């Protein structure tokens with residue numbers, strides 16, 4: 001057995017939680033509606049779908065707003081300071097609501113709570129919170145809620161078991177045509193700025209068979225796109241018997257026939273040639289790759305503990321582009337990392353110009369207590385970091401516009417997500433390359449894959465005209 005062998009939640013424990021769902025359902029004073037507020041990444045968005053799934057099974061319906069709900073659950077993130085502050089600000093706001101509605105149940109869960117000592121601290125400071133539980137305890141929501149309802153006292157549970165895999169939870173998906181599938185949990189990389197390994201635990205992969213079964217069931221249920229999730233999907237399979245790699249898993253999923261397969265997030269150091277080849281060969285894997293670079297400077301990458309340098313990163317970008325011509329590339333970048341000089345920042349700008357990303361998530365370094373970078377000397381002043389962020393955004397915007405010209409006059413297959421926010425006569429969705437596309441349409445197109453000819457590149461979105469005959 002390896003040191004951090006994962007533990008799958010036993011069928012007995014799953015059955016116990018199902019029994020608690022029934023018990024909550026039968027309580028006369030149980031809440032009848034819920035609202036889940038989600039912060040952070042797609043992993044959290046999927047966790048919220050599981051929370052919603054369990055709450056629905058307990059007989060509650062989703063409220064249209066937090067003001068309408070009997071139970072409000074905040075699924076928090078702690079990757080950046082402002083995500084934490086926003087969550088706590090919103091929780092405080094609900095305190096007023098609770099004065100008029102004393103039966104309102106307020107819960108806080110997710111990564112912020114999983115930090116050592118945080119749940120106790122929050123409950124001390126925010127006495128109106130009824131429920132607090134960590135990421136490892138998500139599957140125990142039915143029992144925790146039952147205990148809270150029966151005791152009418154705050155219930156807190158933050159388990160230190162960081163190697164848990166919870167299978168078989170009910171999921172209430174946000175969209176019928178699109179589904180998240182978590183393939184692995186946790187992270188072993190300890191990038192020096194990142195809190196994730198401390199709150200999500202060590203890397204552990206789900207069994208390939210369980211993932212394949214889930215994907216097959218989703219496909220049979222009409223899902224057109226799956227998004228495979230993990231903090232570092234490229235190292236999927238480590239520690240599993242049978243030696244399945246992420247590339248191998250992709251090939252197995254590709255054979256099912258789901259029209260679109262996407263995944264995130266990938267660590268550049270674990271991006272193998274085997275995976276690059278699988279990307280080129282799998283018919284249903286979308287030509288899109290999110291490859292967080294974080295910095296274009298070798299010294300900063302070393303201080304970040306990223307285990308690749310600029311040249312190795314660019315080499316992988318070149319190999320991806322060779323295997324999948326026109327591939328959509330996106331990234332994450334941090335500016336103002338401790339000790340970052342203007343010259344080092346210029347390396348990031350030049351890398352952004354060189355790669356030509358289709359989009360980039362850009363952040364100012366946010367020191368997270370307990371991480372190595374938080375204690376590093378030479379923290380960059382806030383005004384300097386802000387100025388770098390603004391200059392980076394300008395360079396990225398120009399590079400992006402240039403990169404997206406390759407789509408002009410080309411055809412994109414767009415899976416329509418919703419009406420456009422700007423016009424009721426237009427719809428928007430994602431093209432195969434992962435870029436938003438807006439084109440004339442109506443609500444009837446939502447959930448359909450529509451061929452579109454791209455006529456215009458605007459910032460962060462492409463515009464086009466449909467190539468099918470619009471539905472009558």
Ligand code: SF4
Pocket residue numbers: 187188189190191194195196197231232267
């Ligand atoms: S790879 Fe690095 S940045 Fe990503 S979750 Fe792991 S430690 Fe955090």
